[in-house]
Each structure stands twice: as structure tokens, then as C-alpha cells.
Amino acid sequence: MFSVLPGDPAQMMLGQNQSQEQLDKVKQKYGFDQPISVQYIYYLNDLSPLSFHKKDKDHYTSLNSEKYSAIQLFKISSYDVVLKRPYLRESFQQNGRSVSSIIAETLPNTAVLAISAISIALLIGILLGVFSAIFQDTVLDKSIQILSTLGMSLPSFFSAILFAWFFAYVLKDLTGLNMTGNLYELDDFGEQRHLILKNLILPAVVLGIRPLAVVSQLMRNALLEQLQEDYIRTARAKGLSEFKIIYKHALKNALNPVITAISGWFASMLAGAVFVEYIFGWNGLGKEIVNALETLDLPIIMGAVLIIALMFIIINIFVDIIYAWLDPRIRFST
Template sequence: MFSFLIKRITYGIFVLAGVVIVVFFLFQGFGDPARLVLGQTGDSATIQNVRKELALDQPKWKQFLFYLNDVSPISINTEKDIQEKQLKGFFIGGKEKIGLKIPYLRRSYQSKRPVITILMKALPGTIILSFSAMLLAILLGIPLGVLSAVKQNTWMDSSAVFTSVLGISAPSFFIGIVIAYIFGFVLHKYTGLYMTGSLYEYDPVSGKHLALQNLILPAITLGIRPLAIITQLTRSAMLDVLNKDYIRTAYAKGLSKKAVVWKHALPNALNPVATAVTGWFAELLAGTFFIEYIFNWKGIGKVTVDALENLDFPVVMGSVLVTASFFVIVNILADVLYTVIDPRVKLTN
């Protein structure tokens, strides 16, 4: 187990290093960050000062090393850097201090706020949306998969398979637009739902209050694809398990069909489903970008799209790094969880 974790963490570090290289050289080549900070009214002297402050007067390779030192949890900084950047962590040394710190994702060009603060404020909205979508997919997908397997070759089975294929194939952004328009606009009188909205609403009288109804449409939209996947996986696993000898033995002992299906077959069919759930949660975190933008849901996706529109590249770069980190962590946890669910699986890869 320990050697497997070390190997997977090492792979994850290489993945994140690749992401850092890509996002830096991709976004560093767009526009002039000094001009983005000051706008079109900045004079040449001020622009040069900002370029020096952002190390834009240095060669690209040196700029990259500075950026790598900022985003790395282990870095070398001066006392001045620690104070100006408000770095949080443990530092030791003299003039040049080496330390273990929270990665410094720099500051927004537009708001001048630390990027990590902006993203951490938006992260709960994305996690809540992702958890809601996955919970919806699990609660509906597993029973639909079981029903489809038990009623194999009937209209129920055909309908479930057709709907699953449609859910997997349809683009999320297109489904989001359709659902928002139909249920949030055309049928708003009956559903009471809106096309857009965030988790909290502000009332001039009562102030800030929770608005869970705004979560319904984006959660359904985001949960359609994992719902289809879970339904298909549950159906396939159940069809395989229902043909096992111990299932026939259970029937021979006089157990009811309900007991055989739900108490004996389903628990043994959930291994691939559990793996898919953990893997798809990472996918959902990345897939919320379009959904949050369509439904104006305040999360990392919405913040990133807004930052792109404003050419606020530090926020975009920070968002990509945070999302990639979650992707790596969740996939490692998925591998470990698979061995907990099925001890027959060995962590050798």
C-alpha cells in the first residue's frame, strides 16, 4: 500500500508539474500583463515599474522559475517576499529562507486580491454543486440499473438503455441551455425556478439567505451524464452477477426475488459503480465550468470564465492548478477506495 501511494503521488507531482508548465507558457504569451494591470491609461514609466515588479523584464525562463517558486509548496524566499506576498507557512534560514508554505498563486490583475482567496471563496459553491449532482446520479442511477437488469429485454430495459446512451452523448452545455430555458423560463410559472441564481440570495430587508431552489437545475444538468454512466454500469454488473452460481443457490433456498436482488446481487455488483463514482466526481469538478456559467452559479467555473473575459490570467492559471490538484487527489483516493471495497484487488500498478 505504502509503495503504491508513493508511486501514485510521484505520478501526480509529474502531472501537476506538466500543468504548471503548460498554463505558464500558454497564458504568459497573451497580451502585456503590465498593460492589463494599468489599463490603457498607464504611462510608460509606470508600466516599466509594474513590469519590474512582476519580473516581466526578466527572460522567460527566469520568469518561469519565479512562478514555479511561487506555486511550489517548498520554496526559497526572502523576508521581504514573505511579507509582501503574505506567504503562510514555516520558514527557516537567514537572508534566503527555505520554507514549506501554502502555494502562492499571485494576485488578480483586476481586483488586486490574492488569487487563493478568490478561489477558496468560490470553491464551496463548486463542491456543493458537484456533490448534489453526484448524489442525484447515485440515487437514481443504481435503482434504474437494477430495474433494467431485472427486466432485461423488456420495454423498461430498452428505455433505460436508450436514455442512458442519450445522456452520455448529449453535450452538457447544450442540455444546460435547454433545461434552463424550459424549466427556468417557459415553465417558470409552474416550477418556481429561475434560469440563473446562486446558493445565496440577498434581500434588502432580511439580508442574505439560503436559496436551495437555485441548485436544482444546475445539479440536474451536471448529474445527467454520471447518471447515465452509473445506470449502464449497474445494469452490466447486475446482469453478470445474476448469472452466478450463488444467486441460483439463493433462489433454490427459497429466498424471495427482492431479497436475492437487493441483498445478495447488488452489493457484489457495486464495485465498478463505486470506482466510477469517485472517478466521476473529479470529472464533475472540471465539468462545472460551463454549467456554472450557464446558470450563473457562483463557483470556480464562473470565476474562471469571468477572469478569462477580463484577461485576468493569474485567476485563470490558479483555477487550472487547483482543479488539476483535485483531479490528482480524487483519482488516488479512487484507487485506494477500490481496494477497500474489493480486497481481491492488489495495488501493484
């Protein structure tokens, strides 16, 4: 399935100074000489935990211990049915490193960045939305709305360049922040890794700007709607303070649309992180995707897209569970 894309995968793996015989062997080993439909089936077979393999033929479906270890379950005709971990192939450019190991190395950095950004968006966005609803139509409310609109309109890559220039270059002496840097960095001798949390500040803030603006707007509108409900009037008639009414009653019910937006934004952050990580030099999955696109390292691109899609599905399932906790009316009936 790689042969229809620009470049020769076998040539990418071997370099420019290899013989035709070596190229033919690599194509045969990885199935690049097969029709597109067959290559697609091979790829699905590698991805599936339950897969089929032939031991009596020397082609790509052969069970190769160098690729992955597997447990043989049973035999169907000439095929062995085995149980294994999903196999995402090998990088074309990184000396045959497995895509799984590359993703396992970079994904935690992206997860730290995304969780930090979404935490900033939730904490500040909910707070601004509550204040905006309480002080509706005041100068504070209008100022928050203007800032939210600006935040939603700024693309991530532009915000990243702007913040890096202003806070890490113009105000470098005041902030002490770096324009580029990773969560862990080697010392001057290249021996020990040190945790550098300040390198997380700018990329997390930049990545959290747009969801923060969305959360602020949604929180304001949802809270204003809840404050008009009958149960709020009843709470006020009972003499409850405005703080208790908002904190114990209205806020929890107003969080449903916020959680809905955050679930989508958290998955979208993985796409936005591609630009932010590249600009700030953050060694995450996003930066790895950009590097793979530049070098046409197709297995990494495909593996990263599959992992991001899987995370999107898991996040949405998790959000459905949170719904049931926030709103008892939508819990599953027993």
C-alpha cells in the same frame, strides 16, 4: 511565464492610463521582465510550500510579507529556505485580490453543485440500472436504455439552455424556478444573505444527466454479469429471495465499475460546471474561469486549473480506498 501570452500582464494590472515608469516597476516587482525559464522557476517557487528567497536583492524572489507570511527554516548560501502556504499570485483584473481568496470564495459553491449532481446521478442511476437488469429485455428495460443513450449524447451547455428555458421560463408559474441564481442571494436591501435552495435544482440536474446515464448503463451490465456467477446460483439454491440476493450479494460486487466511472465523472464535472455555472449564473469556480478567460486574467486560470488537478488526484486516491472496502480481494496485504 505570462509574457508569451496575449496582452501585457503589467498593463492589465495598472490599466490603460499609466506611465512607462509604473509599468516597468510592476514588471520588475512580479518578474515579467525576466526570461520565461526564470518566470517559470519563480512560479514553482511560489507554489512550493518549501521555497527559497533572497533578502538582499529587490526582485521577485524577495520574501515579501504583503504576498504571504512564511516561517524561516534555515539558510543556504544567500537564500533563506522558508515554509509557507502555496501562493497562487494575484488577479490582474480584480484590484490585486489574491487568487487563493477568489478560489476559496467560489470553490465551495462548485463543490455543492458537483456533490448534488453526483448524488442525483448515483441514486437515480443505480436504481434505474437495477430495475433495467431485473426486467431485462422488457419495455421498461428498453425505455431506460433509450433514455440513457439520449442522456449521454446531450452536451451540458445544450441541456442547461434547454432546461432553463423549459422549466424556468415556459413552466415558470408551475415550477417557481429561476433561470439564473446563486445558492445565496442578497435581500432587496442588499444587507442579508438568504439560502435559496431552489436555485440548485436545475444546475444540479443538468450536471448530473450524463453521469446518471453512464451509471445506469454500467449498473445494468455489471448486475447482469454478477447474477450469472456461481455464488448467486448457490444463494438461490439455499432458498434466498431475489431481493436478498440482489441487495446483499450481487449489488455490492456490481458497484465496482460504477465507482470507477463516478470517480472520473466527478472530476469531469468540474469542467462541465464551467458551462453550466455560466448559463445558470451560479457563482462558482466554473463561472470564475469563464470570466477570467474573457478578461485574460491568467493567474486565476492557472490557479483554478491547478486546484482542479489536485482535486482529481485526491478523488482518485479516495476511490482506491473505497475499492478496498467494496471488494476485500483487492485490499492491501498486511
